[in-house]
Amino acid sequence: MTIRNVTVDILVIGGGTAGPIAAIKAKAKAPNLAVLLLDKANVKRSGAIAEGMDSVNNAIIPGYATPEQYVREITIANDGIVNQRALMAYAARSYDMIRELDKWGVKFEKDETGDYAVKKVHHLGSYVLPMPEGYNVKKVIFRQIKRLGVEVSNRLTATRLLIGKDGRVAGAIALDSRSGEIVLVRARAVVLCTGAAGRLGLPTSGYLFGTYENPTNAGDGYSMAYHAGAELSGLECFQINPLIKDYNGPACAYVTGPFGGYTVNARGERFIKSDYWSGQMMLEFWRELESGNGPVFLKLNHLADETVTRIENVLHVTERPSRGLFHKGRGADYRNDLVEMYISEIGLCGGHSASGVWVDEHARTTAPGLYAAGDLCNVAHNYMLGAMVYGQIAGEDAVDYIDGLALPDYDAEQVERERERILAPLARANGLSASKVEYKLRRMVNDYLQPPKVTRKMEIGLQRFAEIRDDLKQIKAGNPHELMRAIEVHAILDCAELAARASLYRTESRWGLYHYRIDFPERDDARWNCFVEARKDINGNPEFFKRPVPEYITPIDNDERNAYNELRIEAAHTQGTT
Amino acid sequence: MKQTRNNPELDVSIIVDHDKCIANKGCRVCIDACPTDILILDDEGKIRMAYDECWYCLPCQQDCPTKAIRVEMPYLVR
Numbered sequence: 001m002t003i004r005n006v007t008v009d010i011l012v013i014g015g016g017t018a019g020p021i022a023a024i025k026a027k028a029k030a031p032n033l034a035v036l037l038l039d040k041a042n043v044k045r046s047g048a049i050a051e052g053m054d055s056v057n058n059a060i061i062p063g064y065a066t067p068e069q070y071v072r073e074i075t076i077a078n079d080g081i082v083n084q085r086a087l088m089a090y091a092a093r094s095y096d097m098i099r100e101l102d103k104w105g106v107k108f109e110k111d112e113t114g115d116y117a118v119k120k121v122h123h124l125g126s127y128v129l130p131m132p133e134g135y136n137v138k139k140v141i142f143r144q145i146k147r148l149g150v151e152v153s154n155r156l157t158a159t160r161l162l163i164g165k166d167g168r169v170a171g172a173i174a175l176d177s178r179s180g181e182i183v184l185v186r187a188r189a190v191v192l193c194t195g196a197a198g199r200l201g202l203p204t205s206g207y208l209f210g211t212y213e214n215p216t217n218a219g220d221g222y223s224m225a226y227h228a229g230a231e232l233s234g235l236e237c238f239q240i241n242p243l244i245k246d247y248n249g250p251a252c253a254y255v256t257g258p259f260g261g262y263t264v265n266a267r268g269e270r271f272i273k274s275d276y277w278s279g280q281m282m283l284e285f286w287r288e289l290e291s292g293n294g295p296v297f298l299k300l301n302h303l304a305d306e307t308v309t310r311i312e313n314v315l316h317v318t319e320r321p322s323r324g325l326f327h328k329g330r331g332a333d334y335r336n337d338l339v340e341m342y343i344s345e346i347g348l349c350g351g352h353s354a355s356g357v358w359v360d361e362h363a364r365t366t367a368p369g370l371y372a373a374g375d376l377c378n379v380a381h382n383y384m385l386g387a388m389v390y391g392q393i394a395g396e397d398a399v400d401y402i403d404g405l406a407l408p409d410y411d412a413e414q415v416e417r418e419r420e421r422i423l424a425p426l427a428r429a430n431g432l433s434a435s436k437v438e439y440k441l442r443r444m445v446n447d448y449l450q451p452p453k454v455t456r457k458m459e460i461g462l463q464r465f466a467e468i469r470d471d472l473k474q475i476k477a478g479n480p481h482e483l484m485r486a487i488e489v490h491a492i493l494d495c496a497e498l499a500a501r502a503s504l505y506r507t508e509s510r511w512g513l514y515h516y517r518i519d520f521p522e523r524d525d526a527r528w529n530c531f532v533e534a535r536k537d538i539n540g541n542p543e544f545f546k547r548p549v550p551e552y553i554t555p556i557d558n559d560e561r562n563a564y565n566e567l568r569i570e571a572a573h574t575q576g577t578t
Numbered sequence: 579m580k581q582t583r584n585n586p587e588l589d590v591s592i593i594v595d596h597d598k599c600i601a602n603k604g605c606r607v608c609i610d611a612c613p614t615d616i617l618i619l620d621d622e623g624k625i626r627m628a629y630d631e632c633w634y635c636l637p638c639q640q641d642c643p644t645k646a647i648r649v650e651m652p653y654l655v656r
Contacts, residue, residue, distance in 0.1 A: 045612075
């Protein structure tokens with residue numbers, strides 16, 4: 001089969017949230033450059049905000065919060081392990097991005113005076129800006145993509161980055177999941193925006209595609225960056241979220257909180273002070289589920305009928321609009337019924353926790369010519385708006401980076417090896433289906449990696465993952481769609497192995513439930529006040545090492561340092577145990 | 579009894595009303611909207627769900643110009 005060749009100046013992989021902004025900003029800065037936005041699905045409706053977004057979780061609006069206060073809040077929420085310069089790069093651009101999106105046509109909630117209607121959900125400051133009509137975000141952004149003449153290529157699953165002979169990233173190899181064609185895209189810089197590793201753990205429903213994250217986000221970017229030699233960071237800081245049980249989507253406390261909704265235990269008592277998603281909050285959530293006080297519920301049935309209607313008009317039209325369908329199917333109504341909540345499967349995600357490809361404040365990874373933005377990069381708690389800002393930073397910086405640089409040569413042997421790896425499942429007469437291998441792999445992820453983490457279990461998990469790596473050679477695919485699913489399993493397996501090894505490397509507990517190790521239950525700042533980094537060594541094996549936390553640019557007061565470790569409402573706990 | 583080729587393992591949670599669907603006029607909106615690419619035009623020229631990979635995200639239903647699509651929750655999460 002022939003290989004389709006494409007050459008551009010800047011290649012952006014992933015057309016969800018960060019990617020479109022990266023492409024738009026690169027093209028706006030240098031209209032003469034060829035900028036290609038490549039997506040596994042269709043840019044119009046792809047990624048985490050395919051159905052819009054119900055709120056900005058980290059809006060830094062003058063008069064409500066300052067960039068410095070935001071940087072301190074996230075530093076505390078992430079137990080000190082942050083690059084404050086990277087957080088500040090977002091914080092300083094947050095308000096401008098909101099105003100630009102507003103100008104483009106994205107709708108944010110405003111008060112009677114026309115000011116942004118900021119709400120307090122975080123433990124300390126106010127950063128939540130509701131988007132009750134936020135269902136059109138993707139369409140608004142797509143208009144800008146068309147206006148600027150960004151080239152778009154859909155249904156291409158990138159599988160490996162090209163490494164040039166000079167060591168620079170030189171483009172990517174992709175599979176067309178409709179035609180089965182292999183596509184070689186050469187570029188002078190690549191911006192990787194492939195989202196979270198959302199198909200890592202198996203949802204408790206057992207349904208492979210019933211994930212919290214958009215299931216197209218299988219962890220491809222983590223795997224591609226790793227194999228390109230880039231440093232990955234915080235892979236032991238899992239993403240775990242409190243979700244509507246079985247539905248496995250957000251309830252969502254950020255929307256309901258400002259209306260008076262809150263989380264309760266089976267006794268109807270509050271047990272956490274803040275519904276903002278943090279590892280520390282998840283630990284209290286998990287403890288409540290494990291105690292005699294569970295299950296845990298979202299409580300809205302004390303609210304006035306018209307308030308519930310307003311909540312429904314957000315929750316049932318944007319972000320995950322099938323929430324209404326789910327409740328209806330079970331005859332549940334927020335007015336009468338508590339919403340049963342549960343703990344999601346594990347994932348890797350910079351945007352919600354801090355596990356991603358290491359980037360600096362310019363969105364540069366450690367691999368020359370490679371940028372990362374959005375949920376894939378490790379800028380903590382960055383969410384949708386942080387993804388967009390980092391897309392902007394990456395796109396604009398890439399334009400400067402390639403100035404004067406020639407197109408790197410690529411290695412034809414690498415392309416041939418990758419072509420064989422992608423297409424191998426088509427050639428097999430018999431074999432295992434990709435879905436069966438994926439199911440087993442993700443069940444093992446649940447069995448051995450779901451916190452609380454246990455050393456011996458993670459070691460056994462690594463043995464199982466090694467066995468499944470052998471099974472990859474038996475996967476059979478009957479068409480290009482199944483080929484895409486088969487190659488995704490490779491990426492999921494890379495993520496599982498790296499997540500286990502990073503978790504074993506950090507011999508302490510940190511970030512609440514995200515990295516709660518039974519064998520090392522205490523936080524150990526003397527040894528572990530640092531990032532844990534993973535990278536592929538010269539023999540092709542993963543190596544792990546410590547990276548110091550860069551000096552803070554805005555110091556943390558001692559009286560605030562442990563604020564996120566004091567989320568439990570003790571009264572509820574005491575009542576529960578007597 | 580009419581024979582069907584339906585695979586009982588496939589949980590068809592995307593219901594297409596073929597009387598309303600205008601795929602025969604060249605419309606491919608739902609196929610393009612689906613993030614997991616599970617909607618296909620079958621040999622009879624009809625849109626159908628081909629893979630058990632629905633994220634119940636709803637763009638297919640919302641973007642359909644004739645409102646021919648109804649998404650149900652997949653059985654395992656219902």
